[in-house]
Amino acid sequence: MACDFDFGRILDGNNDVLERSYQRFSGLPVDQDWSNDSGGPSHDRLLTITNPVAVSAPGTFAKDEIRTLRLEPTDKPGWWFDREDLPDSSPIKVSVRNVWTTGKVVSNIVLRSGSEHNYARLVEHIIALKAGMDVDNLMIRMRSGDPPLFDAGSEDLVNALKKVGRAECPGEVKYLTVKETVTIGTPHGGFTTISPCQSSDRALRVDCARDFPNAIGQQRICFVLNDRSFDHGSTARTNATWRQMMFIRTFGKIFADVRNIGYNKRNILVAGKRGYVNEPTHQIEGKSLEAAWHRAILDLVAALALIEEGRFVGNITDFKGNHFADVELVKLLYANDLLVEV
Numbered sequence: 001m002a003c004d005f006d007f008g009r010i011l012d013g014n015n016d017v018l019e020r021s022y023q024r025f026s027g028l029p030v031d032q033d034w035s036n037d038s039g040g041p042s043h044d045r046l047l048t049i050t051n052p053v054a055v056s057a058p059g060t061f062a063k064d065e066i067r068t069l070r071l072e073p074t075d076k077p078g079w080w081f082d083r084e085d086l087p088d089s090s091p092i093k094v095s096v097r098n099v100w101t102t103g104k105v106v107s108n109i110v111l112r113s114g115s116e117h118n119y120a121r122l123v124e125h126i127i128a129l130k131a132g133m134d135v136d137n138l139m140i141r142m143r144s145g146d147p148p149l150f151d152a153g154s155e156d157l158v159n160a161l162k163k164v165g166r167a168e169c170p171g172e173v174k175y176l177t178v179k180e181t182v183t184i185g186t187p188h189g190g191f192t193t194i195s196p197c198q199s200s201d202r203a204l205r206v207d208c209a210r211d212f213p214n215a216i217g218q219q220r221i222c223f224v225l226n227d228r229s230f231d232h233g234s235t236a237r238t239n240a241t242w243r244q245m246m247f248i249r250t251f252g253k254i255f256a257d258v259r260n261i262g263y264n265k266r267n268i269l270v271a272g273k274r275g276y277v278n279e280p281t282h283q284i285e286g287k288s289l290e291a292a293w294h295r296a297i298l299d300l301v302a303a304l305a306l307i308e309e310g311r312f313v314g315n316i317t318d319f320k321g322n323h324f325a326d327v328e329l330v331k332l333l334y335a336n337d338l339l340v341e342v
Contacts, residue, residue: 025191089117092118158234176341186320207316232293
């Protein structure tokens with residue numbers, strides 16, 4: 001059966017595989033639909049936080065150590081990570097150009113610049129706030145490449161920024177979209193498609209679905225990125241399977257990446273074959289949509305924050321995406337000169 005979905009220009013992937021993937025995606029019901037909401041406010045001037053604020057929690061990859069992020073307004077355009085424990089290193093700019101890896105044992109976005117030791121791991125749960133809260137010109141100081149791991153997604157960070165508030169800073173906001181519809185195939189038979197926004201609609205609209213052979217199952221959400229959707233999704237935890245958790249606790253100890261990882265039943269949603277090991281959140285009529293909300297807000301929106309020149313607006317359809325494909329897609333947008341200001 002012919003596919004009536006507009007994939008646009010296929011930047012990476014096989015057309016037949018994409019069509020089969022779309023047929024499966026299109027058969028999924030929408031579990032939560034906030035697509036008729038209005039978009040977030042369109043600011044003409046850049047905004048940053050009014051005062052420094054610090055947030056602490058046990059480390060992601062060093063569970064017995066307390067890690068602290070100190071967020072400060074800065075005159076430097078963009079978002080930056082400053083490794084204060086490496087005084088001879090320069091701050092790392094949040095940019096797709098500085099993505100070092102998306103992980104092997106643990107999937108995450110790692111930024112690195114200059115020295116091989118000057119890196120910041122699992123940045124996606126932090127930089128999502130750049131796109132979701134309209135915050136610019138931010139310096140994030142840390143004394144380790146290992147960030148804190150919070151119990152409810154990025155809720156602690158969101159609350160900290162809300163507490164100090166925002167104020168205008170020099171410069172104007174640039175809104176960017178794609179020049180044409182583009183698609184990338186993702187591992188495990190998925191796809192991500194981005195299409196341009198309408199000239200009068202500077203909003204980010206997302207249709208995101210997950211499809212796992214375990215308790216997570218099939219989940220689909222549609223929304224406009226605004227305060228309501230970002231606040232809701234930013235509390236969703238990373239998900240892992242019970243087998244992954246068992247691997248981490250046994251054979252995983254031979255890998256330095258996960259030997260001291262801080263995953264537990266409070267900060268990770270653990271999915272068994274037929275049921276959840278711990279209590280899921282973001283439930284609608286008894287069905288949890290936590291995995292879909294985490295993917296959409298703290299993974300996908302976070303990847304768009306790697307576009308350093310401005311805020312991305314447009315329409316995204318995402319099915320079974322992951323960090324690797326997200327980063328590759330942003331790289332391909334630059335490589336093919338597909339970004340344009342609106």
